[in-house]
């Protein structure tokens with residue numbers, strides 16, 4: 465098996481706060497990993513370390529064979545084209561139309577002239593519409609993104625990753641603002657891309673239905689790492705303080 469993501473002894477400390485401590489995690493190609501844990505457990509930081517936006521203060525990080533912290537310029541752009549992120553705070557440009565935000569998934573793969581031209585004449589339109597149709601949002605393709613609801617914006621962020629077609633998807637609570645039907649559809653789409661998936665999830669049912677493996681965090685440490693098939697809803701609910 466090829467490791468797509470490898471964290472070894474990773475810690476993240478900031479002042480007196482320890483967000484991650486000694487995290488070891490290897491994710492192989494094709495795995496779908498749910499990261500679960502109570503609020504503040506370190507799920508977002510783990511994903512941010514994996515996409516290179518937060519540096520590890522100790523340990524080593526390897527994403528698709530490279531350390532994102534050691535890359536810059538073209539090499540970093542090439543790595544970013546292969547990793548798709550659904551950010552917790554979405555990171556969409558509100559003033560731009562939905563089509564442009566979805567097409568942002570292609571930016572790292574396009575030359576600068578094509579990205580600029582796409583703002584005038586959106587490129588990749590059939591792919592954008594196909595992704596938005598799957599997410600029941602095709603009728604909003606020309607709308608300004610800041611006119612959408614929170615759940616609609618979250619689906620735009622998911623569509624951006626679908627058109628990107630990355631090898632690794634890092635998704636931070638990608639269905640948190642969606643109703644149960646759309647949440648399930650979204651996870652089905654992300655799981656169906658064939659990409660390796662690492663997703664933080666607050667809904668244990670989504671984790672068990674769509675992921676092959678569950679990693680549990682508590683206070684920045686890995687306290688569970690198990691195939692999803694061996695776990696019950698009650699096992700995962702315990703991570704959120706619900707009664708067993």
Ligand SMILES: Nc1ncnc2c1ncn2[C@@H]1O[C@H](COP(=O)(O)OP(=O)(O)OP(=O)(O)O)[C@@H](O)[C@H]1O
Pocket residue numbers: 476477478481482483484501502503504505506507508509510518
């Ligand atoms: N950039 C950062 N560098 C270091 N520590 C951070 C940073 N951002 C947040 N933290 C800290 O990391 C800890 C874990 O936060 P994180 O956002 O990863 O939790 P979470 O499990 O995703 O929680 P939630 O479910 O509420 O989103 C918190 O104590 C937070 O203050």
